[in-house]
Each structure stands twice: as structure tokens, then as C-alpha cells.
Amino acid sequence: MPFTPRFGQVPNATFQLFATSLLLCVITQAAEPVAIDWTKARQHWSFVPPKAQALPKVKDTAWPRGRVDHFILASMEAKELTPSREADVRTLIRRVAFDLTGLPPTPEEVRAFVSDARPDAYARLVDDLLGRRAFGExxxxxxxxxxxxxxxxxxxxxxxxxxxxxxxxxxxxxxxxxxxxxxxxxxxxxxxxxxxxxxxxxxxxxxxxxxxxxxxxxxxxxxxxxxxxxxxxxxxxxxxxxxxxxxxxxxxxxxxxxxxxxxxxxxxxxxxxxxxxxxxxxxxxxxxxxxxxxxxxxxxxxxxxxxxxxxxxxxxxxxxxxxxxxxxxxxxxxxxxxxxxxxxxxxxxxxxxxxxxDPANPLTARVMVNRVWDLLFGKPLARTTSNFGATGDKPTHPELLDDLAIRFMQNGWSLKRLMRELVLSATYRQTSRSGAFQAPRAVANRPSLEIDEANDHFWRMNRRQLGIESWRDAIMAAAGTLTLEGGPSQSLDAPTHHKRTIYSQVSRRDLNKTLMLFDYPDANVHAARRSSSTTPTQKLFVMNSPFIIEQSKRLAQRLQQSGSDDTSRIRHAYELLFAREPEAEEIAIAQEFLKQPAESSLNAWEQLAQALLATNEMLYVD
Structure with missing residues (x-):
């Protein structure tokens, strides 16, 4: 029988899972070992050393910005898909800021980027973000x-x-x-x-x-x-x-x-x-x-x-x-x-x-490159990021994975160089809106969404949900309460905890309920990647959490001090939270809301601030 520790208390669900797995392992009647044909075994795709790849030929030679785009476009064209148009500059700066630093851009950074007409403005932005302490966090x-x-x-x-x-x-x-x-x-x-x-x-x-x-x-x-x-x-x-x-x-x-x-x-x-x-x-x-x-x-x-x-x-x-x-x-x-x-x-x-x-090891570079791709595109090239074995998924773009892995090692195993190349690509810069194509469809004008609903060929960007760290940090950044020092951990629920969320205590015995609610993984085990859920309790948290209520009050104070009239304050709110200008209808709705009598302990501006923090746009990146 497997070992069951005498801890003086009932094991939690995680340990019960460990114990069950071990029990199944022990009671399995192992068949006689079968001799492994090692030559054949080493032919599995992940055990074959990655090979340098020739650049694929593409029809639309104007679209690619780099090597990555040639591989992606070649797979698109094979399925008669067309790339989506490039995202607008405000969407792009918000996306790359969250991806590289986990923080939103400030309104001043957005304005500077929008007005920067230099051809290398985006590359300069990327280099700046990669150089910040927030990148490491x-x-x-x-x-x-x-x-x-x-x-x-x-x-x-x-x-x-x-x-x-x-x-x-x-x-x-x-x-x-x-x-x-x-x-x-x-x-x-x-x-x-x-x-x-x-x-x-x-x-x-x-x-x-x-x-x-x-x-x-x-x-x-x-x-x-x-x-x-x-x-x-x-x-x-x-x-x-x-x-x-x-x-x-x-x-x-x-x-x-x-x-x-x-x-x-x-x-x-x-x-x-x-x-x-x-x-x-x-x-x-x-x-x-x-x-x-x-x-x-x-x-x-x-x-x-x-x-x-x-x-x-x-x-x-x-x-x-x-x-x-x-x-x-x-x-x-x-x-x-x-x-x-x-x-x-x-x-x-x-x-x-x-x-x-060892560079001769066929796995290590591939595994890390695949994780970085997942981080930046919301979907890995090989779906099972911690299982490159027979029961794992094969990569959708094996030549691209090999090309990236080879060059990752050749370029000194530099993660910053790898990530810079990926976020500068035309593939990364695409809009996430599924109807935004550059050209009519080739086959009976079929939309890309119909041909490749899962976006396996990366013909558009994936809309992604922020992790709890980025979401909580963005809320404090908007409210003006975020502090940037590191050091020892604090309880996530401590009223004085205004450091970035990564500096919070993480427990195996009793994971913080807010972390758990927003899909932070069980710290007892290696987590290959995070799940992403949308639940009613998440919205209830935004409605009732003392943290959100306090941040709403602080955001309201910041907005009220930011302009001489409601319209300018509303505009500032959208710049702070969403890195964009509000539409005329959004301004009108907010103005009408502010005229209504308060029906809670929060005043009208505080309620508006809380409502904006509760939006999907606050939780997602396009």
C-alpha cells in the first residue's frame, strides 16, 4: 500500500489526488517489461533534434516582417486563409505593455506613442518595455x-x-x-x-x-x-x-x-x-x-x-x-x-x-520557446506545454518551432531577444477582431472564422484574459495606489498591500481565496499553464470586495481631480483603464449615470469607477 502520512488531520484534496495516483500505480499489475526499440523511440518528433529551416515561400511577400511571419503565412495560405489587418496603435500599446510588463501603459505613454511618427516607434517602445524592472516581474x-x-x-x-x-x-x-x-x-x-x-x-x-x-x-x-x-x-x-x-x-x-x-x-x-x-x-x-x-x-x-x-x-x-x-x-x-x-x-x-x-538535447529549447509563444499569443504551438511525449499534442507549426528553438540557442539563449522578435512580428500585431481581413476570401469568399474557428493558423490575434496579477495591478495603477517596491511577501488581503501582486504570499496549505477565484494554480504541483474561467463569483467579487470598493473610491478621487468638467474626467477614465478615447455614446451614458441619485454608500463617481473596473474590457486584452 502507498504511504499515507500521519499528519494529525485529514489530507487536503491535493494530497488525496497524490495518494490516489500512487495507489493506482502500485496496484497496477505490471505486464512483463517490453524491450524498447531505442532507434524507433528516438524518432518521435520531440526526440529528433531540431533542424535549421529554410524560409518558406509565400505568395503575399509584402506582409511578413520577419522569419516568424513567413512560417505563419505559409500555413495560412495552405488553408487559403488571409491575415487580419494590423491592430490600431492604442490596442497595440496596451497589448504589448501587458505582455511584456504585466502593467497597462499610462495615458502619457499612449499619447506619446500615438503621436510618434518615426518608423521605428514601435520597436523603440518594445525596447523600453523590455528594459523595465516590470519585465522581470x-x-x-x-x-x-x-x-x-x-x-x-x-x-x-x-x-x-x-x-x-x-x-x-x-x-x-x-x-x-x-x-x-x-x-x-x-x-x-x-x-x-x-x-x-x-x-x-x-x-x-x-x-x-x-x-x-x-x-x-x-x-x-x-x-x-x-x-x-x-x-x-x-x-x-x-x-x-x-x-x-x-x-x-x-x-x-x-x-x-x-x-x-x-x-x-x-x-x-x-x-x-x-x-x-x-x-x-x-x-x-x-x-x-x-x-x-x-x-x-x-x-x-x-x-x-x-x-x-x-x-x-x-x-x-x-x-x-x-x-x-x-x-x-x-x-x-x-x-x-x-x-x-x-x-x-x-x-x-x-x-x-x-x-x-546541452544544445544536443532536443527538448529544452523547444519547451521554453513554446512557453514563450503561449505567453505572447495565448495559444502554444504544441498545446501540451509540459508533455512533449506520445500522449501530448504535436505542434501545429513544427518547422516554426524548430526554427525558433535553433535560433534561440544560437542567439545565446536570450529570452529578451526571442520575445522582441515575436512581438515585432506581423503575426503578433494583428487585430483580434475576427472580421478584420485585408482581402476578400479566396474560396467562395468563406470567412477565416469559418475555415479556422480555433485560430490554429494564427490568422488573427487571440483575445486573452488577464491573469490575477496583471488585473489586480492594473486596477491599482488606475487608482493611483500601486507601489513598485519588492521585497518580502504580504498577505494579498492586507489593506496596506499595494505592491504588485507577485509580492503576495502563496500558500500550499490554504491558497488565498482571491487567487483561487481568478485561476491562480495550486502551488502544490507544477502548473503547465493557467486555466481561464469566467464565473459569477468573479463579478460578485468586483461588486462586494473591500479591495475593489477601496480602489473605486481612490479612482473616483483621482478622476474628479483630473479635469474641470465631467466630460474631461470621463475621457481620462477611459485613458487610464482602457488606453483609448471613449466613444460619444459612452460619454453620454456616463454623464447620464452621474446625474442619478446615489443608491448605495458610494457616491455617483465612486459607483461609476466601480462599474468601469467591472467591465470585461478591464479584464481582457485584445
Whole structure:
């Protein structure tokens, strides 16, 4: 039977899911292992190294602005689709500002961009946004979900907080700084897995080890079956985040669909069985393992260090009482040229990191390029962003994915350079309105929406819902309450919390209800990408939340001080919230509303401010 911790309380839904999955894994009657044809296995699209691609030929040679557009247009023309027209300048600046910084443009920035007639005005805007601290905060909001960032554990007995992470924010700040410095992605990975081994003198980057050091810690950690749960969690997070593979599925038996054996799993798990999660003080000494969170040194980092390295046996069907043959610590066989590469330097963390970032590895660059495309276009090229295996989806544009991956590595693994190229493309600049075509249809004038309703060929931009961080930050930016300092986390519900939302506390045990309401993922597990929901309770939150009511009051004060008459104030409201001028009908409706007697504790301007904050336009980006 699988391990069930005695935590003194009923496990939450997340742990019950873990337990159920493990139970199914253990009770599965494993068939006799089938010999894997490794030559054939390596022919799966994601295991074939990406190849340099010739630029596709297109009929409409005037439309492409760069290499990306040639690939996209070629796929459109093959389906007799036509690109949509370019978005207007106000829509474009709002879109790219949110995408690159997670914040809306100010009215002054919008006016400056609209009036800038230089041919490189948009490129200048992009470069400015990429250079802001807000860029790192935006990217970190994505990365922390992949890294299952949290500041506590799923279970706690009484007031025992010794397994929590009061200084987790130091890892978060490292991630933000790394993105802002455009740390090459291969180095970004290596530092998070093994900076202490690769660069022993580099104490400044030790916070990067929080990627591993902020993992799950279970009670009764001296027990082998408990330790096995922690190894499995580390293998799962590392393999899905960096490789787009579900290696942990091979814990109990060879992977059911991918060429990953139980030996592969225990070879990787042996790396994590040879390390220990520790709390490292600034003087280099470890905190006492029962040091409570509120007693911990404020400079303490939650990291990992090597123990005596040792290999694991392959446990029969995951049963820790049934050890089998030893699996030397090493790399996945399907990604090795012949026999699996063995790790021999300490725990093997540094060797694991270098195998992941080896340019010959066909997965790492593809996986990250696919995540960036998803971030900017609202739909990845390969839909299953953390599963590039047999059960995952094939990419819709495999040649484009290969071309981007190859050039990503050739260009020094620079994320800023990659993102700059994508947002400057004609593909990115298209309007999201489905009827905005450049030319009549080729086949019986059929609209693109009918030919490709899902927009698989990117003939228009996807309208996207803001994540909770960008939405909440935009509300405070409009109200004039947003502060830009970083540092330690605050409770999201604290009345004084006006920092960006990324600086909020994240709990595995009890995720903040507002974060949960607006689709922030469960911090217990790696989150491949966020879901996007629209529910009545979200609108009820906007109607009744003390935070929204307070921001509405502050926004109303700001608007009333912004002009000498209602019309100019209404115009300013639309500039602040939507980066556009209001239409005449919208001005008339607002003016009429302001004449009505107040029917709540809020005055007319405060009610108008709240109504504008509640609009779909506030929550979505075109």
C-alpha cells in the first residue's frame, strides 16, 4: 500500500489526488517489461533534434516582417486563409505593455506613442518595455507557477512551522533579477539546479537553489517511503518544467506511453536522494531543523546541499520494501546517444543540469520557446506545454518551432531577444477582431472564422484574459495606489498591500481565496499553464470586495481631480483603464449615470469607477 502520512488531520484534496495516483500505480499489475526499440523511440518528433529551416515561400511577400511571419503565412495560405489587418496603435500599446510588463501603459505613454511618427516607434517602445524592472516581474509570475513556488507546506501540525519557507521571497527576487538581466536560459537552468557545484564561489546566486530548496517536505522524513515521495516530486517538477516529460510516471513501472523506463526514473531520483533541502544562514551555517519560521534569520536561504552520493535500486512497482537492481545515477536513455550517461560527480546535480542545457538535447529549447509563444499569443504551438511525449499534442507549426528553438540557442539563449522578435512580428500585431481581413476570401469568399474557428493558423490575434496579477495591478495603477517596491511577501488581503501582486504570499496549505477565484494554480504541483474561467463569483467579487470598493473610491478621487468638467474626467477614465478615447455614446451614458441619485454608500463617481473596473474590457486584452 502507498504511504499515507500521519499528519494529525485529514489530507487536503491535493494530497488525496497524490495518494490516489500512487495507489493506482502500485496496484497496477505490471505486464512483463517490453524491450524498447531505442532507434524507433528516438524518432518521435520531440526526440529528433531540431533542424535549421529554410524560409518558406509565400505568395503575399509584402506582409511578413520577419522569419516568424513567413512560417505563419505559409500555413495560412495552405488553408487559403488571409491575415487580419494590423491592430490600431492604442490596442497595440496596451497589448504589448501587458505582455511584456504585466502593467497597462499610462495615458502619457499612449499619447506619446500615438503621436510618434518615426518608423521605428514601435520597436523603440518594445525596447523600453523590455528594459523595465516590470519585465522581470511579469516573467517571474509565469515561472513561479512552473516551479510550484510556495512559502509553506500542504500540512502543518498545530503551530509547528519549522517546515515552512519564510524567506522564499528571496528565490522570487532572484528569478525577477535573472529575467531582467537577460541571464541566458541555459545558465538560468544551471544556477537553479547546481550553482553551488558549478560556481562554488558564487554566493550571490545561491538563492537560485530555491527551485529545489522550496520543494515539499513531509513529516517523518527519516522514513524511506516518505523520502521517496519527496524524490518523486523533485523528478516530476524538473522533468516537466525543463524537458516537457512526465518522468515521474515511470516510478512504479516503465512509462506506459513514452520511452522512459523505471530505471530512468530511479537514475534521476538518485540525484535527489543524494541531496538535502536545508535552510542556509548568511554565515554559511544551517538553521536548526526545528527553527520556527518566525525565529528564522531574515537572510536565510532555502536551498539544497549534497549528501553522500548514492544510487537507488529500482523498487518493484514503487514498493520501498521490494528493492531490485541498482540504477546508477544518470541521464535518460532516450536522450543519450547509446547507453544512458552516468553521473559520477557528487550527487549528479551539475551533470544533470548540463545534460538538460546541452544544445544536443532536443527538448529544452523547444519547451521554453513554446512557453514563450503561449505567453505572447495565448495559444502554444504544441498545446501540451509540459508533455512533449506520445500522449501530448504535436505542434501545429513544427518547422516554426524548430526554427525558433535553433535560433534561440544560437542567439545565446536570450529570452529578451526571442520575445522582441515575436512581438515585432506581423503575426503578433494583428487585430483580434475576427472580421478584420485585408482581402476578400479566396474560396467562395468563406470567412477565416469559418475555415479556422480555433485560430490554429494564427490568422488573427487571440483575445486573452488577464491573469490575477496583471488585473489586480492594473486596477491599482488606475487608482493611483500601486507601489513598485519588492521585497518580502504580504498577505494579498492586507489593506496596506499595494505592491504588485507577485509580492503576495502563496500558500500550499490554504491558497488565498482571491487567487483561487481568478485561476491562480495550486502551488502544490507544477502548473503547465493557467486555466481561464469566467464565473459569477468573479463579478460578485468586483461588486462586494473591500479591495475593489477601496480602489473605486481612490479612482473616483483621482478622476474628479483630473479635469474641470465631467466630460474631461470621463475621457481620462477611459485613458487610464482602457488606453483609448471613449466613444460619444459612452460619454453620454456616463454623464447620464452621474446625474442619478446615489443608491448605495458610494457616491455617483465612486459607483461609476466601480462599474468601469467591472467591465470585461478591464479584464481582457485584445
Amino acid at each position: 511579469r516573467m517571474a509570475s509565469v515561472w513561479l507557477n512552473l516551479a510550484r513556488y510556495a512559502e509553506d507546506q500542504a500540512h502543518q501540525v498545530g503551530g509547528n512551522s519549522s517546515l515552512n519557507y519564510p524567506n522564499a521571497w528571496r528565490y522570487r527576487d532572484w528569478v525577477i533579477a535573472a529575467f531582467n538581466a537577460d541571464l541566458p536560459y541555459d545558465a538560468f537552468i544551471e544556477k537553479q539546479l547546481a550553482v553551488d557545484l558549478i560556481e562554488p564561489q558564487n554566493k550571490a546566486d545561491h538563492a537560485a537553489l530555491g527551485f529545489l530548496g522550496l520543494g515539499h517536505k513531509l513529516y517523518a522524513r527519516s522514513r524511506l517511503d516518505v523520502q521517496a515521495e519527496e524524490w518523486s516530486e523533485q523528478v516530476d517538477t524538473v522533468s516537466q518544467t525543463f524537458l516537457g516529460l512526465t518522468v515521474a510516471c515511470a516510478r512504479c513501472h516503465d512509462h506506459k506511453s513514452d520511452p522512459i523506463t523505471a530505471r530512468d526514473y530511479y537514475a534521476m531520483a538518485g540525484v535527489f536522494a543524494s541531496v538535502q533541502m536545508v535552510n542556509l544562514r548568511p554565515d554559511g551555517k544551517e538553521e536548526d531543523g526545528k527553527t520556527l519560521a518566525d525565529k528564522m534569520d531574515p537572510g536565510t536561504l532555502h536551498v539544497v546541499r549534497d549528501l553522500k552520493p548514492h544510487d537507488l535500486p529500482v523498487y518493484d512497482r514503487g514498493d520501498m520494501e521490494s528493492p531490485g537492481v541498482t540504477a546508477p545515477r544518470g541521464w535518460l536513455q532516450v536522450l543519450s546517444k547509446g547507453e544512458p550517461v552516468k553521473f559520477q560527480q557528487g550527487s549528479g546535480r551539475a551533470e544533470l543540469a548540463r545534460q538538460i542545457t
